[in-house]
Amino acid sequence: MRWYVPMALQATMVLAGSISPSTFTAPGVFPTSVFTKYYNNPTATSVQVQPVVSDPVTHEVYPLDLTNPDTIPQQNSVDPHPLPPTASPDMLYNQAVQQINSIHNNPVFGDSSCNRCLATLEVMKFVSLAAPEQGPKVVVALCELLKLSSSCSTTHGRAGLGAVITQVIANMDAGGYDGQAYCQNFLGQCPAPPTATLDLGKWFKKPKPNPLPLPKQRSGKRLKVLHMSDFHLDPRYATGSEGNCTSGGPCCRKTSFNQASPNTTLLRAPRFGAFHCDTPLALAMSALQAIPALTGTEQTGFAWSLYTGDLVSHDSDNQLSRKYVEYTETIVYDLFKRMLGSGPVYAALGNHDSYNQAQDAPHSLGGALAEQFSWNYNHVAGLWKHEKWLPDAAVTLARSHYSAYMVKRVDGLRVISLNTDMWYRANYFNYINMTDSDVSGMLRFLTDELQNAEDAGDRVWIIGHVLTGWDGTNPLTNPTNLFYQIVDRFSPHVIANIFFGHTHEDQMSIFYANNATTISAETAGALAWMGPSITPITNLNSGFRVYEVDSATFDIMDAHTWKSDVNSYPDLDSQTTFGPVYTYEYNTRETYGKSISNWTGNDPLNATWWHHVTEAMEADASLVATFNTLQGKGSVQTKPCTGDCIAAKICYIRSGSVSIAKKNCKPGFGSVQS
Ligand SMILES: [Zn+2]
Numbered sequence: 001m002r003w004y005v006p007m008a009l010q011a012t013m014v015l016a017g018s019i020s021p022s023t024f025t026a027p028g029v030f031p032t033s034v035f036t037k038y039y040n041n042p043t044a045t046s047v048q049v050q051p052v053v054s055d056p057v058t059h060e061v062y063p064l065d066l067t068n069p070d071t072i073p074q075q076n077s078v079d080p081h082p083l084p085p086t087a088s089p090d091m092l093y094n095q096a097v098q099q100i101n102s103i104h105n106n107p108v109f110g111d112s113s114c115n116r117c118l119a120t121l122e123v124m125k126f127v128s129l130a131a132p133e134q135g136p137k138v139v140v141a142l143c144e145l146l147k148l149s150s151s152c153s154t155t156h157g158r159a160g161l162g163a164v165i166t167q168v169i170a171n172m173d174a175g176g177y178d179g180q181a182y183c184q185n186f187l188g189q190c191p192a193p194p195t196a197t198l199d200l201g202k203w204f205k206k207p208k209p210n211p212l213p214l215p216k217q218r219s220g221k222r223l224k225v226l227h228m229s230d231f232h233l234d235p236r237y238a239t240g241s242e243g244n245c246t247s248g249g250p251c252c253r254k255t256s257f258n259q260a261s262p263n264t265t266l267l268r269a270p271r272f273g274a275f276h277c278d279t280p281l282a283l284a285m286s287a288l289q290a291i292p293a294l295t296g297t298e299q300t301g302f303a304w305s306l307y308t309g310d311l312v313s314h315d316s317d318n319q320l321s322r323k324y325v326e327y328t329e330t331i332v333y334d335l336f337k338r339m340l341g342s343g344p345v346y347a348a349l350g351n352h353d354s355y356n357q358a359q360d361a362p363h364s365l366g367g368a369l370a371e372q373f374s375w376n377y378n379h380v381a382g383l384w385k386h387e388k389w390l391p392d393a394a395v396t397l398a399r400s401h402y403s404a405y406m407v408k409r410v411d412g413l414r415v416i417s418l419n420t421d422m423w424y425r426a427n428y429f430n431y432i433n434m435t436d437s438d439v440s441g442m443l444r445f446l447t448d449e450l451q452n453a454e455d456a457g458d459r460v461w462i463i464g465h466v467l468t469g470w471d472g473t474n475p476l477t478n479p480t481n482l483f484y485q486i487v488d489r490f491s492p493h494v495i496a497n498i499f500f501g502h503t504h505e506d507q508m509s510i511f512y513a514n515n516a517t518t519i520s521a522e523t524a525g526a527l528a529w530m531g532p533s534i535t536p537i538t539n540l541n542s543g544f545r546v547y548e549v550d551s552a553t554f555d556i557m558d559a560h561t562w563k564s565d566v567n568s569y570p571d572l573d574s575q576t577t578f579g580p581v582y583t584y585e586y587n588t589r590e591t592y593g594k595s596i597s598n599w600t601g602n603d604p605l606n607a608t609w610w611h612h613v614t615e616a617m618e619a620d621a622s623l624v625a626t627f628n629t630l631q632g633k634g635s636v637q638t639k640p641c642t643g644d645c646i647a648a649k650i651c652y653i654r655s656g657s658v659s660i661a662k663k664n665c666k667p668g669f670g671s672v673q674s
């Protein structure tokens, strides 16, 4: 083996001891001959010498600016800074799905499903903006990942809710309040965000009058007003099909089946309806024949009628269409007109009276999307005009304002109809810009109309579909919080009554002053009546109500409710001599008012009276049991209300907004349908 000695070491060894000279002193002036040209004087000593350098490869002569100490660049905008190529729509889709999977599998998120959900929405937002046609496909992928449905491509695809969800996610604050609320409501993956703060000083144009104007004097003359709700006509009802199904949607359809008994029908769908089925035409006609006969209005008709929404059956979205919605609106309004006699019907749109179901978009979306539901507003407004229920001004307003309108009657009452999808939690479009409690402008419209009514000394009835309070499970927090403050501002002198539907159950909500910080007879200001449904869905009897209304104050002096026992319908099928029986269910004053003193028969069933009813309920739980029975219209399926249910029910009656219900009441006892 040969030893190698490094060259540097060899030189050191050679030179060691004989290095000369041992120092070198450089010249004090620049060796100007090194370069041929200079940008500055090479003999100068106050600045560094700047030689002219040329590049033998590029043949470029480098400019002085490149090295000039006075002109150092702060941004290189000359050289190329390469970017990845624009992704094709397919690539965006593939990458989005991959990223959503990474987010769901990355252990760094730990138990925080909320963080995962927000990160997922961020991915979806930018795909929805960049390649909108890919949006529904990503929605389907997420649906499959989270197992939201057994048929995601149908329920969440382009022809399902995918297009709606893509629009909404593209427009929402995905990483902020909107995203959190979306993940909470639709995916159960975030805590609910807090109630947004309101600036009521700016909201109201005038302070509440103090003292309030003197109440109007009652005329003593009583008008009969019909309140119907939630017809849910099922024109596809198939008599003899499975009436006790597990197949989803309404039962009593040709395709209905029960998993426990796939080959043998458990309950043969009766001709007149069943507990898990919407209203067959046979039941619709029975109800509309019963109403004039039972209410003594065969000759006179009603002074007017209220219809608080939901005409269309509970089909899943894939079975629905604009045409199906329009068909139902047409036939049911036409039947109202012909069966109920004279007197206008004031209707509000329900969440089922739209396609996609429950969806209505705010005008603030802009462009064509702002008008995507106008086909429906134009259709119902056209029908209301055709039936001569509304004057032209109200028809025009309804067309341009989500079907909402104000009509001033010749007797002085103003009826304001609202599209309550704007606070329904299942309307995806409500998840855009949610910290604004009134994105659609529906509540601005309501407030301005109430101010006009106050200025004119008129009283108002407000009608809508989705209730604002009760157990707080149906509407959204922020809009109903604002609605509550509006009701307080204009009660009791302007707002005489409020009417909703949607739950299909017989319920009430009392509105109190100062956001219900003190709950008492003195602070009770307004009352919302939830009208019982015509449809039996689910486990309910069919019913309707008639109010006796003072013709000057528009206070409700008495209320009468009728019902039909759905449990009796199977027995009607063996004959054609008679159909369903509608019977008188209860008189509101007599049922709840026995122990309320200082209240004469000439005092109205207003919020104060209803507060006394809740006090009577606190003193006597049997009144709550009665309320619970009537809530289901006396259905044999209604289970008793005992234990915690008793206080909860009283609490729901005292809750007119989501915030108040959630703050005050024990959840879980709102419905009698299960
Ligand atoms: Zn309904």
Ligand SMILES: [Zn+2]
Pocket (backbone or CB within 6 Å): 310, 350, 351, 352, 465, 501, 502, 503
């Ligand atoms: Zn509804």
